[in-house]
Amino acid sequence: MSGEKKSMLTLIDIHKSFGSVKALKGISAEIKEGELITFVGPSGCGKTTLLRIIGGLTKPDSGDVVLDGWAINDLTPDKRGTQMCFQNYALFPHLTVAGNVGYGPEVKKWDKKRIKERVVELLHLVHLDGLGDRYIEKLSGGQQQRVALARALALEPKVLLLDEPLSNLDASLRVQMRATLHEIQKRVNITTIFVTHDQHEAMSISDRLIVMKDGKVEQVGRPIEIYEKPKNEFIAGFVGYINIFQGVVKSLDKETERAVFSTEVGNLEVLINGNDIKQGQKLFLVVRPETIRISSSRGSLGISEFKGIIKSAMYEGSIVKYTVDIEGKEIIIDQFDPINQGIHGTGEKCTVVFPHKVHILKR
Amino acid sequence: MAEATTLSRPESVGQKIKNYFGAHIISNTGGLLFLILAIFLLWPLSSVLIKSIVGPEGLTLSYYKEFVTHSYYYRSLYNSLLLGVMTAALCTSVGFCIAYLTTRGPTWLRTPLKVISFLPLVAPPYIFALSLIILLGRNGVITNALNLNWSIYGFSGCVISQTLAFLPLSYMMIENTLISLNPNLEDSAANLGASESKILRSIIIPLLAPGFLKAALIVFVMAMAEFGNVALLAGRVPFLAPDTYTMIIGEADFHMASVLSMFLILPCAIIFIIQNYLIKGKGYTTILGKPVAAEPRRIGRLILIPFLVVAFIASGLVLLTLVVVGVGSFMKVVGIDNTFTLSGILDANANQSLINSVKISLLAGLFGAVLGVVLAYVIVRGKFRGRDILEGLSLSGIALPGTVIGVGYILAFNKPPFLLTGTVAILVICSVFRHLAVGEEAGITKLHQLSIEVEEASLNLGASAVTTFKRVVLPIIFPAVIYGFIYVLMRAMIGLSSMIFLVRPGYPLAAIFIFDAASFGQLGVACATTLKLMMIEAACLFLLFISSKWMGLSITKKGSVA
Numbered sequence: 001m002s003g004e005k006k007s008m009l010t011l012i013d014i015h016k017s018f019g020s021v022k023a024l025k026g027i028s029a030e031i032k033e034g035e036l037i038t039f040v041g042p043s044g045c046g047k048t049t050l051l052r053i054i055g056g057l058t059k060p061d062s063g064d065v066v067l068d069g070w071a072i073n074d075l076t077p078d079k080r081g082t083q084m085c086f087q088n089y090a091l092f093p094h095l096t097v098a099g100n101v102g103y104g105p106e107v108k109k110w111d112k113k114r115i116k117e118r119v120v121e122l123l124h125l126v127h128l129d130g131l132g133d134r135y136i137e138k139l140s141g142g143q144q145q146r147v148a149l150a151r152a153l154a155l156e157p158k159v160l161l162l163d164e165p166l167s168n169l170d171a172s173l174r175v176q177m178r179a180t181l182h183e184i185q186k187r188v189n190i191t192t193i194f195v196t197h198d199q200h201e202a203m204s205i206s207d208r209l210i211v212m213k214d215g216k217v218e219q220v221g222r223p224i225e226i227y228e229k230p231k232n233e234f235i236a237g238f239v240g241y242i243n244i245f246q247g248v249v250k251s252l253d254k255e256t257e258r259a260v261f262s263t264e265v266g267n268l269e270v271l272i273n274g275n276d277i278k279q280g281q282k283l284f285l286v287v288r289p290e291t292i293r294i295s296s297s298r299g300s301l302g303i304s305e306f307k308g309i310i311k312s313a314m315y316e317g318s319i320v321k322y323t324v325d326i327e328g329k330e331i332i333i334d335q336f337d338p339i340n341q342g343i344h345g346t347g348e349k350c351t352v353v354f355p356h357k358v359h360i361l362k363r
Numbered sequence: 364m365a366e367a368t369t370l371s372r373p374e375s376v377g378q379k380i381k382n383y384f385g386a387h388i389i390s391n392t393g394g395l396l397f398l399i400l401a402i403f404l405l406w407p408l409s410s411v412l413i414k415s416i417v418g419p420e421g422l423t424l425s426y427y428k429e430f431v432t433h434s435y436y437y438r439s440l441y442n443s444l445l446l447g448v449m450t451a452a453l454c455t456s457v458g459f460c461i462a463y464l465t466t467r468g469p470t471w472l473r474t475p476l477k478v479i480s481f482l483p484l485v486a487p488p489y490i491f492a493l494s495l496i497i498l499l500g501r502n503g504v505i506t507n508a509l510n511l512n513w514s515i516y517g518f519s520g521c522v523i524s525q526t527l528a529f530l531p532l533s534y535m536m537i538e539n540t541l542i543s544l545n546p547n548l549e550d551s552a553a554n555l556g557a558s559e560s561k562i563l564r565s566i567i568i569p570l571l572a573p574g575f576l577k578a579a580l581i582v583f584v585m586a587m588a589e590f591g592n593v594a595l596l597a598g599r600v601p602f603l604a605p606d607t608y609t610m611i612i613g614e615a616d617f618h619m620a621s622v623l624s625m626f627l628i629l630p631c632a633i634i635f636i637i638q639n640y641l642i643k644g645k646g647y648t649t650i651l652g653k654p655v656a657a658e659p660r661r662i663g664r665l666i667l668i669p670f671l672v673v674a675f676i677a678s679g680l681v682l683l684t685l686v687v688v689g690v691g692s693f694m695k696v697v698g699i700d701n702t703f704t705l706s707g708i709l710d711a712n713a714n715q716s717l718i719n720s721v722k723i724s725l726l727a728g729l730f731g732a733v734l735g736v737v738l739a740y741v742i743v744r745g746k747f748r749g750r751d752i753l754e755g756l757s758l759s760g761i762a763l764p765g766t767v768i769g770v771g772y773i774l775a776f777n778k779p780p781f782l783l784t785g786t787v788a789i790l791v792i793c794s795v796f797r798h799l800a801v802g803e804e805a806g807i808t809k810l811h812q813l814s815i816e817v818e819e820a821s822l823n824l825g826a827s828a829v830t831t832f833k834r835v836v837l838p839i840i841f842p843a844v845i846y847g848f849i850y851v852l853m854r855a856m857i858g859l860s861s862m863i864f865l866v867r868p869g870y871p872l873a874a875i876f877i878f879d880a881a882s883f884g885q886l887g888v889a890c891a892t893t894l895k896l897m898m899i900e901a902a903c904l905f906l907l908f909i910s911s912k913w914m915g916l917s918i919t920k921k922g923s924v925a
Contacts, residue, residue, distance in 0.1 A: 057550055076661065078556040090547035094569045103565075104555035155555065 005032040008191040009054065009159055014063030016049055023049045025215040027063070031159075031193065036185050038194040040202040041212035042238070047195045048163055050212075054193065055084040055161045068158055083157035087164040089148040091136045097123070097147050098132035104155040122150040125184060141169050142177055149181070153188065160185075160192045166201060178205050199239045203227065211235050229359060236286045236359070243292070243331045244361075245285040249277055258356070261285060265326045268354055269303045275360045286359040289334040294322060297349040304354040310344050320344075324352055388828045389740075390747045396738055397749070400756045402781070403796045407771025408763070411628075414774055415621035426622045436619075439601035440626050442518065446602065447587030447630070450525040451533075454586075455579040457526065458533035460673040466541045468662060468670070479678040480534045482685065483527065485900040487857035487874060489591030490893055491524035493881050494684040496595065497697045497890075504698040516598030524592040527680055529582045536581065540574030541567075549660065559663040580634045588627045588764030590860035591874075595881055603627050604766045604860065611864065617774065624767040631762060688897075691890030698886075707891030713880075716871035717895055723787065723872065724855035727794035731851030732844045735799040739806025739843065740836065744815070754807075761800040765860030768797055773864050785867050793865055794855035802847015809840040842910075849907040853900055 009031040016024040023046045031037050039047035052058040054065055056077035065072050072080045091100050098119045105115045123129055126146035136144060145165060152160055165181070166174045182205050185192050196202050202209055203223040211218045211226060219231045230236035233244060247261030247268065259277060261268045268285065277283065294308075301307065308324040308331075320343050322333040333352065335341055344350055415426055430436045461480050465473045483490070498505050499515035506514055515523075544567065552562045568575075587603075594605040603623050610620035662670075691697040695704050707713075742754045760768070772793055776783035783789040813836070821831040837844075859874040866875050873896050880889035 055554070057554075077550070077554040082554075084550065084554050086547040086551065088545065088547060090545060090551045092548060092552075092566060092570075103552065103557075107552075107556045107558075107561060151551070151555070 005034060007031070008033040008035070008068060009193075010064075010066040011050075011054070012064040012066065014050065014053060014065070015061045016046075016053065016058065017061055023215055024053075024060070027212075027215075027217055029210055029217065029220065031191060033191055034189045035207045036182070036192045036194060036205060037208050037210060038196060038202040038206040039210050039212055040196055040199060040238075041218075043197055044214075045212040046215040047197075047212050051084075051161050051163055051193060051195045054159070055082050056080050057084065081158040082161055083152040083155065083159070084161045085148050085152045085163065085165055087167060089144050089168075091144055091147055091151070093136050095136070096132060097128065097134050097136070097139070100136065100147055101132075101150045101154055103151060108155065118154060122154060125153070125187070126150045127180070142173050145169065145177060146180070149184065153190070158191060160190050162192065162194045164196055165194070166196070167198075174201070181205065203239065211238065230286065230361070233284070233286075233361065236361070241289045241332050241334075243287045243289065245287065247283055247285050249279050249281045249283065252277070252279055264329050265306055265331075267304075268358075269356065270358045270360070271356045273357070273360070277360065284361040286361055287331075287354065289321070289332040290319075290336070291355040291357070292331070292333045293353040293355075294324065294333050294335050294344065295351050295353065296344075298351045301351065302353075304356070306352045306354070308350050308352045310346050310348045310350055312346055313343060315343060324350065326352060389745045392737065393741045393745050393747055393750070393753060396734075396741060397753055397756075399734075400753070400796075403792060404756055404760055406781075407768065407775040408628075408759075410774035411621045411624045411767060411771045414617055415625050418618065426618045429619065430622050430626070435601055436606075436623070439603050439606050439623070442600055443587050443603040443627075444630065446518070446521055446525065446593070447583040449522050450529060450586035451579040451583035453522065453526040454529045454533035454582045455537065455575055457673055457677045458530060458537045458578070459575065460670040461530075461534050461677065462538035462541050464670055464674055466538060467660060468667070476674060476678060479681055481531055482681055484531045485897050485904055486685070486688075487591070487859070487877070487893065487896060488528035488589065489524075489595060489859065489878065489881070490688055490897075491527045491684055492520070492592040492595035493877070493886070493889055493893060494687040494691075495520055495524055496881065497687050497691055497886055498683075500698075502699055507698060516596055517600050520596035520598075521593050521600075521602070523680075524596055525586045525589060527677070527684065528589070528592055529586055530677060530681070532585070533578050533582045536578035537575060540571050540578065543574070544571060553660055559660075559666045563666065577638060580638060584631050584634050584762070587630055588766060588860075590764075590766050590863070591878060595878070604764065607766050607770060608863065611770065611773065617770075620770050621774070624764075624770045627764045627767050631764065635762065688890045688893050691886055692894045693887075693891075695887050696884070697890065704887065707887040708895070710888050710891065712871065713873070713876055713888055713892040713895075716873045716876035717892065717899070719870055720856050720873040720896075721899065723790050723794065724852045726791045727798070727855040728848040728852035730791065731795040731799040732802050732848035734795060735802035735847040735851075736806045736837075736840055736844050738799070738803045739810055739840070740832065742803075743807055743810040744818075757803055758800045760796045761798060763797075765797065765858065765862075766864075768793065769861035769864030772861065784865065787867070787870065789865050790862060790867075790872070793861055794851060794858060797858070797861060798851040798854040799847065801850040802843060805843035805846045806840050809843045810836075813839050845910045846907065849903050849910075853903050856896060856900060856903075 007030050011027055011029045014024055014027040015022075027046075027050055039050060041047050049058060053060045056072070056075060060073070067081060072082075077084070092103065095103065098116075101122050102115045102119045105118055110118070119132060120129075123132060126149055128143060128146055128150070131139070131143070136147070139147065145168075148165070162181075166177050169177055178201060194202070194205060203226070206223060208220065208222055209226050210220050213234060219226060219235050221229075226235060227239050230239065233242075236242045236244070245261075245263040245265065245268070247263040250260045250262045250267065252259050252272070254272075257272045258269055259272050261270060261283070263285065270285065297307065298305075306326045308326040311323040311325050311330060313323075314321040315338065318338075319334045319336050320338045320341075322335060322344065323330050324333055331352070416422060416424065418425060461476060465477045465480075468476075495503075495515045497503060499511075499520070500506065501514045501516075503514065505511070548566055548570070549562050552566050557565065590604040590608065593602045594608065597605055603626060607620050607623040607627070610616045610623060687697070692707055693703055693705070694701050695706070738753070738757050742750050742757075772789060773784060775781065776789060783792070818831055818835055821835045822828070826834065857874050859878055862872055863875055863878065866872055873892060877889050877892050877896070880886075880892065
């Protein structure tokens, strides 16, 4: 998709320790022009440290940061062409919105008229038209966040760095701001690195994700790749609920592209989906809760169908989250549309239907 | 359920009284504390006011008239104010340079600079006057070496010694202010291309100005009313605090001393009002932020070099002072007779004065800590009206100039029913009420951290208010008790300005012994006693450090269980 685009930022084998703690253990990555890429991972995975290294706020122990063809390791933050947006926005509380947004141009000694025009333009971009004279404390969280964005964009940096920009907003505003942020980023077409620990946020906003854990990159890919084809159990579990089964390939049918696995719950028939698997091979099957269906107990069972007992049913509005016991193994199932599908009660017997499309994981 | 309550056994009268006091124990303690504070703070203060407006023929303003008509008096007010302003300005500037370096400067420099800046905390403030006399007095080491026809006595000497004496305080306050600023603000500005001086001018100074101003005002109030340095170095220049002392000791003119005291309080009161009503709430609430493990920014040379120069001069002078006093302790009269001697260290009178001071201070520390913590408890947990007054009154001890308290105590306690002048008790009492505020404030802070539910749980389980206080509250606020104890102890050891009025002939105290020795040119013994005093102070500080670490740990453990 973005294959023809030129590379904007390259990270080469970056290491960083804080005392005896190794925060980053050799990170390499490439970020393309105009791309929105997200560093995502559990807290302590090193994502913020990596962002600060790119922004020049932290020095790496070794490794190179290359921006637009130039090694920028030894440059101070203001000389790099990167601009950091902090988690707490770090807006200047004693200045107005216009004062904040115009701070960079003013430092660069632009003439007054040009600063004014630029501020108006930027406030329009972030949908804050006419609020230039307000003081920061008079703004809502979402507005403050957009002022921070406008301030960071004022000097047209090559790369925008966003450190958990939405984490200070409440849940519904966060979803709304996600869309706004995405829209602005595409409109300005600025290369953006976004850091978050929220996998939903990461998946919905990014062109590509870099999933990190313990100072290392676990997987790089588009959100759909990460969700549907996670490289390992950690990633599979990090981007959503999973059911994981241990299976041995019992039979293979190359023509219909199907394989039958013998698992702890019984036989599962799944699509091979291009995976290179052999008879008798031990593999793992990752099944997402929303792909499993649940229905009232039936007499006869088809392929990949099992009898189960409902252990718990949690009603969440748009879905019901079931825990179902099949042969002593508990699996999680998301059933959509409870209005039409109805809700099964705890202790009820049911039939569970597994999908053919599951993710096959080698360990 | 309703039946059960009606079936409770009838109570005896004694039980009823006991219950009444049990239920109202906090309010009753509050009342008692108010009475105590009224006697030992409000009454002395009122005595000063009354003495200044009541003459032999009743109410009169003649003493104030005398003050404004005699140039000597109002010059002394003018000098004191000017001294306060200059000290505040210098302390704030120098403190800012040092604090800037210890919070944003090169990492290797931070700890040494911090340690040196805090060193004077273990020294009595008049140590700087002492070392200036040794170096630049009429027979000073430098004065004689360069054959100068000039000496440090006078206004400039006072400014230098005061600046050095109040530097730790202003440094500490300014550093706290600088730490409170979210470092991301500066990072953002730097990221947008702002230079160090631009960050200073456009971010740090405008945002933290209220904090700096507050630090400056506190130094102003304290420096204006300070006694020791000024009394030793003023020479012929009149200042309020030493003049008040002379009025009483030399001329026994209590009316005029009271008028001078009123002028010492006045700026103090004005500043207090400014602080509480004008500065309060002017800060920006949004500047609070969690400190991020930021690497130091590279400070531009234009800022770094001047800041380093200022910091090095100030810390150099601090170190020089300590060295001078240290060396001086082992010489007969430094600069004049440099022969090695242990007579200063072994001086029997000096040692007796030190022992007396330790005794007084231990007692004061003990009472101060207990009173402070009880006050804190009553103020935080009490539900009666007038708690603000109780808090304000108890904190006033630390805000009032020592000289004024000294005068107040002489006036208030020289006749029945409170005939205390000349006793050892008055020395202890005065120290307690001057310094208990710090422990009290620590207790208030600790108590605010302790949720009321914890105490309610104890009461709910059947414990009485007293048991709850002993078993639940006390263990948690114990660090505040220790802190209060050591603070009062340390301050009482070096306290000069109020004690000098109250000390009994034949019962010397170390601070006054040093003051007298320095005044009479017995520099060797003055240095030696100061040295020993500092060692005791340092030991106290070390104890405080150890105990707070130990207590801090035990408290967090308890906290995590709950």
